[in-house]
Amino acid sequence: MHRVVIVTFDGVQSLDVAGPAEVFAGVNTYRSETEPESGVDPMPSYDVSIVSLDGGVVTTESAISFHTASFADVIGPIDSLVVAGGFSVWRHRENSRFVDALTELIGRSRRLVTVCSGAALVAATGALDGHRVTTHWARADRLAEAHPDIHVDADPIFIHSPATGPDRPDVWSSAGVTAGIDLSLAIVEQDHSTDIAQEVGRWLVMYLRRPGGQSQFASPTWIRQAPIGPIQQAQESVIDDPGADHRIAELARRVAMSERNFVRRFTDEVGLSPAKFVARIRVDAARHELERSDDTVSAIARRCGFGTSETLRRSLHRHLGVSPEAYRQRFSHQSIDQSHRKQTPA
Structure with a gap:
């Protein structure tokens, strides 16, 4: 025993x-x-x-x-x-x-x-x-x-x-x-x-x-907010529109900084590189869409800045270990409602 x-x-x-x-x-x-x-x-x-x-x-x-x-x-x-x-x-x-x-x-x-x-x-x-x-x-x-x-x-x-x-x-x-x-x-x-x-x-x-x-x-990613200034402005522009062009050159131009200085300041103030920050915000945006929207995975991928459904699929596997379809099946409001309707009293 x-x-x-x-x-x-x-x-x-x-x-x-x-x-x-x-x-x-x-x-x-x-x-x-x-x-x-x-x-x-x-x-x-x-x-x-x-x-x-x-x-x-x-x-x-x-x-x-x-x-x-x-x-x-x-x-x-x-x-x-x-x-x-x-x-x-x-x-x-x-x-x-x-x-x-x-x-x-x-x-x-x-x-x-x-x-x-x-x-x-x-x-x-x-x-x-x-x-x-x-x-x-x-x-x-x-x-x-x-x-x-x-x-x-x-x-x-x-x-x-x-x-x-x-x-x-x-x-x-x-x-x-x-x-x-x-x-x-x-x-x-x-x-x-x-x-x-x-x-x-x-x-x-x-x-x-x-x-x-x-x-x-886990809850959607918590990320440190930069102090008031250009880096916080860049963060907010990503959060407000995850699907926009957020390449480093574009983010730096947006806040009137050189690329090198922008990357250094962003990493120091946020604790993440700009690229990692953008990736996390986009993953959280896709999670939100998959939970609450009936749109196709391709449409969500375009809206959240991934471009294609395959890019979204790879990103979710890397961050969450599951595919968009599996995540939606597990956490979408529609799936929860359907599962409740399928249950019968004991």
Whole structure:
């Protein structure tokens, strides 16, 4: 039996805990229904326990509470240690007693799993140093700034980073909230088979492998506004009309600056080159159009400055990991309305 220990704390995100727990419970249910031997249910695949530093009832960000065992109740080796996230992680990582106890649990674990901002808790122990990890897209910058020895990649739904030494665990990390379910299904696939992971995913109405990265779910790009002056004027001209001619020469001419000085000032004041700024604004404009307009992809591409549908398709793949058609199917208002109409009462 595979031993799973899920670490919680007051203020934990409830779905970071319940999502993985439901996946592992789903494997046990699937095996009990499909692999009976002489009328006797097989041994469960996963033994899941939910723990907190001192045990007892743990409150969550929502109205849900968990009854937990204490860290001290966890005796012996751990197959998978799952550390959940939540808005309160930065407070708990300042608790040296919590961090020391978590470090001890990690030292007995074969596999270390972080869900969402749980990566920030584990980072405080040093266990993520040298690893490539992901976390919620809105928390990635803060984690990267606090821990330069960790390679934080904000786009993947989950990442598996192999152990960096013989006595250190494999590290699995997931993006925000529901991505903990994606990650857990990938763990089931590694532990058992693709077929079992697929069946559990179907029961949960989840993709086994969700297409694209988490950038497609992020809010439209936030970009630093330049101080009042020519660079801010150039920014506003791009935002007001993403489909216009925004080549560097044209932008520089528009604000009466030399190209060289314009590029240097723009990059210093905005934190992005003019070309990258224009690309991000156009991608956000295309997202808006795909969500709200019934126009063809070709029409949207022309209106947002991509020229052709193929250029838009390549740009969305580069930034979001999905095609325009897939993005529209997932996020357009029309698709949501249609999916609601297709549903029938239970």
